[in-house]
Amino acid sequence: MLRIREEAFKWYLYFMQERMNIFWERNNKKNHFMSSLTNDSILSEYKFTNVYRVCDRVSQYLVKNVIYSDKDKFIPKDQILRVLLFKIFNRIDTWQYLENRLGTIKFDNFDEKYISLLLEERIKKQPIFSAAYLMTGTHSTYSSGFIYKHEKWLHMLKTEIMNDEIVDRILNSRSLSELYEILINCTFIGPFLAYQYAIDLNYTEIINFDENSFVMAGIGAIRGIKKCFIDIGKYSYEDVIKYTADNMEFFREKYGYSFKNLYGRAPTLIDLQNCYCETDKYLRVKMPDLIVGNKRIKQKFKRKSDEIDFLFPPKWNLTLD
Template identity: 40%
Template sequence: MNLSTYNESQYLLFDSKTLEYSRHRASRPLQNTLCVDGKLLTTSPVYDSYWYLACERQNIFFNRLKGQPVPWTNDPILLKHKFTNAYRAADRTSQYLIRNVIYREDLPSTPKEVVFRILLFKIFNKIETWKYLEEAFGSITYSEYNFDEYDSILSQLLKEAKQIYSAAYMMPPGGRQFGYIRKHQNHLRLIEKMMAESLPEKLNESKSMANAFSLLKSYPTIGDFLAYQYATDINYSEVTNFDENEFVIAGPGAKDGIEKCFVDTKKIDYSTIIRAVMENQSIEFEKRNLNFQPMWSRSLQLIDCQNMFCEVGKYARARHPDIAGISGRTRIKQLFSVNPNPMSYFFPPKWGITTV
């Protein structure tokens, strides 16, 4: 398709019968602009793919939930490559965190213990690493934590050529701040520093998500992206109770996706753009005739819209290769494979989501 012929009355949609993308005329003319902070931003075809991707990824989620056989989509890009859910909390790692790390009846539920578990899990962000530690120590608690013992287990895993960190995002090594050669040793010391300085109690007393973000960001190796991700993870627990639509920070991937979605962002803050997109989601789906299925009663939150910009940035590498962002990446590295382990979804009880 020659994207130079794209106009505001048409949008791109994947046709499952022809296995191709084609132009579809909207029920009323599409305006290829978005009003953000009083300014009209001109959108690119990637912006239409943003809404298509959110809708189709959510269709995949429900097709799988209903027990339908693979493939759950006919989109060739989604069939080949790995993409996260439209809702961050529905991803396998987040689900494991919520159910198996945070809400544990057999483990202490004080802010200190809950935050310790969350930080320990999220530093590695890998389910297998948590399982290794549980197998070694039984109950994972701060009251029984010992640096040498945890270091020994993690070092042994490395000797066995096991991956202990997820590839989802890069963790700064922290050697300059804490002085150890191995990354996990520095990160254990980082957690110790947080606990010694009463971070869990300070988070519990925080009045806003922005304040929680600032507390986390004040620690060595924790930048904007990680601080926001950790604040979101902690907010799944009862330690804090912020509205997820209160605060957002764009990560590197989201910034790349935003730059691809708009011809010119006019130096508007990325967080402001994400909020405008979130607030207009119903309108944007409707004018593209996309039947988006929300996660039961929960619409896309700021964290989800931020995440979708990251995903459409990846998606565009295959679908819109001639539209450049700021990452310089041209390939999607992670391939999709069906995880045979069934999912039983559990969300923070305070959300009031009934999944059946």
């Protein structure tokens, strides 16, 4: 039986409401200053993702610039390569650097050794990997013959994914969970990354699965769930996320919160998973005595100089106001 920790769980619902209100205020006012968008000092001071994963800056760049910009130039194999290569580093500036040096990235011009040399030069000046995900570079398969972590990831991408057999399996996968299973069998790709990459590939037109059909809880989401629930009994963390989705309207009414969704699209399991992770961070300040794992929030909010002109996967059929 699920036992909710009421005093913590209500902040999960609150976070979703207030963070979404900030999104709409910023989108409507084109205002960068968080303090003018919310009276919540925690949300003003610290960095939090959007309620909807697709609205975050890196996801928006992926959708607009990597997937849908000149998409007719790319065959499905190109699309898979572009999405996974971008997401391995998960940094906009790394992708821009590579395309400036290589031109439009396609399978035909994917030279892992040359790209590795380019990144070897790049890493002398600045990071090439995002700090958002923990990217391991240690595995017995790649214990010799490689110096840099990016070399190993590029070789893994080229040999373990971008071969005809795996590409065909990806394109012919019948569910989000099957796509996840294909990816998790690759070196370096654990459960969390396999799920994230499956969602990213699902933004394209070559794959189309319901985001509510499968979820995998990451470490941050697990911490958030442990704070919001006293006991989850026999249920998995993924079950808790699905339970949250199924009972969202009940809990909003119970705690007195409202929510303006994304142009008619309700948050899906990936979004609710992310919100548990963000609630864990929020509660580190709001309820500091409720300790599960990390004790402080590391990243402060920093305003960006450029606005996001939002684009969502056309297959979602969202009508922007």
